[in-house]
Amino acid sequence: MNERVAHAATYCEEQPPPMTDVSPQPARGAAPPLDPHGEVDVTAAIIAFGRLEQSNTAVMKIVASQLGLGVTDIRALVFLAGAADVTPKMVTEHIDLSTGATTSLIDRLDAAGYVRRSDHPTDRRSTVLELAPRGEKAIADVAAVYRAAFREAVDPHYLEFFAIALHSLADSLRVRAGSGLDEVL
Numbered sequence: 480m481n482e483r484v485a486h487a488a489t490y491c492e493e494q495p496p497p498m499t500d501v502s503p504q505p506a507r508g509a510a511p512p513l514d515p516h517g518e519v520d521v522t523a524a525i526i527a528f529g530r531l532e533q534s535n536t537a538v539m540k541i542v543a544s545q546l547g548l549g550v551t552d553i554r555a556l557v558f559l560a561g562a563a564d565v566t567p568k569m570v571t572e573h574i575d576l577s578t579g580a581t582t583s584l585i586d587r588l589d590a591a592g593y594v595r596r597s598d599h600p601t602d603r604r605s606t607v608l609e610l611a612p613r614g615e616k617a618i619a620d621v622a623a624v625y626r627a628a629f630r631e632a633v634d635p636h637y638l639e640f641f642a643i644a645l646h647s648l649a650d651s652l653r654v655r656a657g658s659g660l661d662e663v664l
Contacts, residue, residue, distance in 0.1 A: 538624055546617050548593075551576070553621060555584055556593060556610065560618040565608045566599065593617060 514520040536550075543553045551574060558573045559565050571581040585608065588594040593614035599605040610618065633641050 542621050556614050556617055559608055559610050566605050
């Protein structure tokens with residue numbers, strides 16, 4: 480047996496680190512349940528994902544309300560916080576708004592002091608958007624809610640795995656959305 484295989488076998492036999500009382504994890508090596516078609520049954524994960532979406536929507540509404548903003552405003556600020564050299568067109572595509580609605584959104588956020596516009600360095604017809612100090616404060620408030628929730632709900636030993644799984648799920652959903660769901664339906 481080569482060294483990498485031996486290491487992997489040893490790793491799989493090791494016990495996971497002790498879990499917190501708020502982040503239950505299945506025992507390693509447990510066989511996943513199968514659906515009636517013999518495929519891995521993902522029903523519980525789909526239901527949990529739906530609950531996550533509902534909870535996220537509720538939190539976004541509350542935070543937006545407390546800041547005197549709309550949920551779409553918060554989504555735009557979160558996008559700006561996580562990307563560089565953001566143009567209005569990028570906001571339009573990310574939030575899935577019309578060009579006119581995006582212009583109104585940016586005008587409103589700019590007038591309220593949440594974002595700043597600056598000239599695009601290479602395209603004189605466009606602007607670059609960035610968070611203004613008030614927008615940075617709003618994002619810090621939003622992030623605090625999510626940091627607390629993640630720290631409360633996910634064992635720190637599994638945060639990296641959890642992040643990788645979420646990215647993988649996002650990528651998989653994006654591929655399916657881009658294909659028009661033809662290969663699934």
